[in-house]
Each structure stands twice: as structure tokens, then as C-alpha cells.
Amino acid sequence: MTMYSYYPLIITCSSVFIVFAVHGLKIIPEGPKSSRWVNESFVLTCIEEGDMTGRKLEWSRAGAIDSSAIMQPGNNGHQLALLVYFSKKHNGGEYTCNLKDTRTSLIMDSKSITMYIFDLINFIGPQNRTARENDQAELVCKFSYDEMFSVSVSWLRNGIEPLDGSSSKYRISNAEGRPYTSTLTISSVKKEDAGTYTCQVLVNSIMKTDIKLFTLGLDVVYAPKFLSNLSYTGYIDEKKFMVQAKDKMVSLKCAVDANPKAQLTWQLYPNRALNNETINYTYQIKSGDNWSELKLTYKSSSQNAKYRTKEKTVSPNEFRCDASNSYGEDSRRYYVKISKLPKMPEILQYTMLDNMLTLSVKEQKTTPSIDKYRVRIADKNFEFTANSDSNQTYTIPIENVPGGDHAFRLFAHNPVGWSEPLALETMKLSINFSTSSFTPKVHILMLLSATSAIIRSLIFA
Numbered sequence: 001m002t003m004y005s006y007y008p009l010i011i012t013c014s015s016v017f018i019v020f021a022v023h024g025l026k027i028i029p030e031g032p033k034s035s036r037w038v039n040e041s042f043v044l045t046c047i048e049e050g051d052m053t054g055r056k057l058e059w060s061r062a063g064a065i066d067s068s069a070i071m072q073p074g075n076n077g078h079q080l081a082l083l084v085y086f087s088k089k090h091n092g093g094e095y096t097c098n099l100k101d102t103r104t105s106l107i108m109d110s111k112s113i114t115m116y117i118f119d120l121i122n123f124i125g126p127q128n129r130t131a132r133e134n135d136q137a138e139l140v141c142k143f144s145y146d147e148m149f150s151v152s153v154s155w156l157r158n159g160i161e162p163l164d165g166s167s168s169k170y171r172i173s174n175a176e177g178r179p180y181t182s183t184l185t186i187s188s189v190k191k192e193d194a195g196t197y198t199c200q201v202l203v204n205s206i207m208k209t210d211i212k213l214f215t216l217g218l219d220v221v222y223a224p225k226f227l228s229n230l231s232y233t234g235y236i237d238e239k240k241f242m243v244q245a246k247d248k249m250v251s252l253k254c255a256v257d258a259n260p261k262a263q264l265t266w267q268l269y270p271n272r273a274l275n276n277e278t279i280n281y282t283y284q285i286k287s288g289d290n291w292s293e294l295k296l297t298y299k300s301s302s303q304n305a306k307y308r309t310k311e312k313t314v315s316p317n318e319f320r321c322d323a324s325n326s327y328g329e330d331s332r333r334y335y336v337k338i339s340k341l342p343k344m345p346e347i348l349q350y351t352m353l354d355n356m357l358t359l360s361v362k363e364q365k366t367t368p369s370i371d372k373y374r375v376r377i378a379d380k381n382f383e384f385t386a387n388s389d390s391n392q393t394y395t396i397p398i399e400n401v402p403g404g405d406h407a408f409r410l411f412a413h414n415p416v417g418w419s420e421p422l423a424l425e426t427m428k429l430s431i432n433f434s435t436s437s438f439t440p441k442v443h444i445l446m447l448l449s450a451t452s453a454i455i456r457s458l459i460f461a
Contacts, residue, residue, distance in 0.1 A: 046097030133222035141199030223328025254321035
């Protein structure tokens with residue numbers, strides 16, 4: 001309420017006039033109310049633009065001077081600022097600025113503002129969860145908030161994917177209260193479900209709105225699983241095997257998918273320890289996260305009585321890799337076999353257009369099967385995966401090859417190793433790269449000497 005004061009002003013001739021002096025108090029921020037979050041600071045400034053002679057400004061809260069606030073007078077007494085640093089809930093309430101007569105302490109004018117101090121969203125509880133594969137996982141988002149606010153909660157996966165809480169995979173349940181609890185239930189978790197899940201909380205009222213994100217991590221644990229794309233057989237090249245004076249080397253690699261990391265160990269099958277003191281073989285083991293490699297060196301036949309050249313076997317030739325962690329264990333049987341390298345592949349047709357080489361290759365039956373090819377042009381290698389069906393036509397991008405004529409060869413690979421050209425074989429395929437347009441002129445030059453044919457028939461018969 002605005003109060004008015006009356007002061008007589010005497011002017012000559014004993015004439016008395018009454019002048020009504022109106023004092024207009026103003027508070028910044030303007031308006032009847034304002035709000036802050038807990039731990040936010042605020043300033044209330046009271047301003048009186050009229051004559052301040054014999055008058056002063058004074059702040060009070062609930063009828064008393066607020067001892068927790070800092071008062072800063074300014075502008076020669078025409079304004080008084082009230083400062084509250086790091087406000088708490090108890091700093092809320094009605095603040096009144098009074099204009100007082102310094103002689104009588106009478107309140108000549110006053111103005112009030114109500115401050116609301118709101119609690120921030122505060123998350124409670126652990127942020128990470130661990131669930132075993134195929135079990136049900138529950139992620140709990142628990143938080144406190146100011147009772148004057150309404151609440152809505154949503155969930156995101158990996159920060160971007162909204163989750164439908166009514167699906168068969170995900171279910172969201174909310175329990176209002178102090179604190180508020182939102183639970184995300186994931187059924188039959190798989191390792192692909194591991195990652196981050198975000199609880200997005202929105203609180204709002206007429207005066208304030210706030211949104212907070214609470215990220216929870218889900219770790220899915222499971223027993224070791226052997227990788228299906230690895231071979232359980234190590235091969236020794238038959239030609240090298242026939243050279244009895246040389247040691248033969250082969251590697252077996254054991255790799256698993258496991259969380260937590262698995263412990264991997266090797267032994268002779270079915271259940272004997274490896275031994276570096278035998279006359280048959282020596283071994284080394286190299287290991288990393290969820291993988292282990294057993295490197296075997298079979299001693300030459302002059303040292304090894306069990307080295308059977310005619311039977312094309314080595315001993316020992318069966319091994320076992322064991323994998324275990326706190327959630328389970330598994331094992332696999334591994335073999336060492338003698339087999340042949342693939343032959344040099346026969347190219348039936350090829351073309352070159354716009355730096356793309358298209359090859360048609362004659363199908364080659366080998367055991368083990370060919371898994372990839374390599375084109376070598378100008379000392380550059382271009383590898384590509386072999387087709388598993390009868391379609392043996394391939395298109396390969398050829399890049400960074402200088403212009404001019406270049407001989408090239410095609411090599412085949414299987415788990416034994418890469419095919420090897422015969423020493424006297426002079427088969428060449430030639431490509432000409434035009435440096436201006438890269439439109440190649442393609443030539444086929446196939447020169448097979450009689451000597452080469454004889455050697456091929458003897459070795460690969």
C-alpha cells in the first residue's frame with residue numbers, strides 16, 4: 001500500500017499552502033514475486049527517487065531485519081540493495097522495503113516482493129548396473145525435486161533413441177513420491193543391450209522449468225564364447241613338410257568373446273600339459289585380451305622319431321584351448337594337419353575399365369578351400385575375398401599405379417598359405433595404363449614353356 005505524507009510549506013505574507021509530496025518506492029526485480037533455485041544468489045534493490053532528507057530505506061523479512069542478507073546502500077541513500085548469496089529454502093518468503101522517518105522511525109512508505117526458492121532435481125543412487133546375459137535388468141532412476149513442481153520422465157538409449165516403455169523388450173514404471181522413482185526393465189538382456197541409458201526428467205511450474213539428464217550404464221556379463229570365424233586347424237605346407245632337415249612351424253589361435261575377460265590356457269588333448277623338454281616340439285604362447293596364440297615348432301625328422309613323413313603327420317597334433325571367467329567356462333579342440341598350398345590361379349578372362357579390373361578365374365578345388373586372392377601390379381598388392389560359390393568373377397579397384405605397361409600376377413590363398421609361382425613359369429598378364437585418360441589397353445601374353453609344364457605336372461600330380 002502506498003502511504004502519503006503531508007508537509008506544510010510557509011511562503012511569505014503568512015499565507016500557508018499544503019503540498020502533497022508523493023514518495024514512490026520501487027523494487028527491482030519488478031512484480032509481486034520472483035524465484036530462484038537453491039544455491040542461486042539474488043539481489044533485491046529498493047529505490048526511492050524523492051527527497052531523502054531525514055529519511056532512510058530499510059529491508060525486512062517477516063517483520064524483522066534479515067541478518068543473513070548483505071545490505072549495500074547507494075546513490076546517496078536513494079537505493080538499498082539486499083544481497084543473498086547461495087540461497088537456501090529458508091531464504092524464501094516476503095521481503096519488504098520500508099521508507100522510514102529517521103527521527104520518529106515511522107514508516108512513511110513500503111513495498112514488498114515474495115521470493116520463492118525451489119529445490120533442484122537431485123538424483124539418488126548408483127549410476128551403473130550389471131546384468132547377466134539372458135537375465136532381466138532393472139535400471140532405477142530415483143530423484144528428489146521441489147513439491148511445487150509437476151514431473152514427467154522419459155528414457156533414451158545411448159542418448160538419442162527414445163524407448164517405448166510398453167514394448168515386450170522395455171517396460172517403464174513410475175512411482176510418484178519423495179523421492180520419485182522411475183524404473184526401466186529390460187527383458188532377456190543380450191550383450192548388444194550393454195551401453196548407456198538416460199533418464200530424462202522435466203519439472204515445471206508457472207514460475208520455473210528445469211530439465212535434467214541422468215545417465216546409467218548397463219554392463220552385460222557372460223561366459224566365454226569361442227569365435228566362429230576362426231579356424232580350429234593349423235596347417236603345415238606339404239612341400240615344406242617333405243624337407244626333413246628343416247623344423248616346421250605352425251600357429252594355433254584361440255579367441256573368445258567374454259565379459260569379463262577370459263583366462264585362456266593351452267594343453268595337449270585330451271588333458272596333458274605342454275612340455276618344452278621333449279624331442280618332438282617346442283612351443284611359445286602369446287596372449288592378449290580374450291585371445292591366445294600357441295606357436296609350435298616341430299623338430300626335423302633327424303631329431304624326432306615321431307616325425308612320420310610317409311604318413312604326413314606330426315606328433316603331437318591335437319591340442320585344447322580352455323577359456324574361463326567368473327561366469328562360466330568352455331574349451332575347443334585344435335588340430336595340426338599337413339596340406340597343400342593352392343595352385344597359381346588360372347585367369348580365363350580379364351578387362352580393365354576406369355581403374356576397375358574385372359577377372360574371371362577358373363574354379364580350383366582345394367582342401368582347405370581358397371579364402372582370398374591377391375593381384376600384384378607394379379609391386380602393389382590388391383587383396384579381395386574369394387567367393388564361396390561357383391561364381392568366380394571379381395571386380396577390383398586398382399589405385400595409385402603409375403602409367404605405362406605393367407605385368408601382373410594373381411595369387412590364391414588358403415589357410416596353408418599363398419600359392420607360389422614356379423621358378424621357370426613365365427606366364428604374364430600385361431596392362432597398359434594411359435596416364436592421360438586412365439583408359440587401359442589390355443593385352444594377354446601367356447607363355448608357358450615346356451619345362452614349366454613338365455614341372456607343374458610332376459609337382460601337382
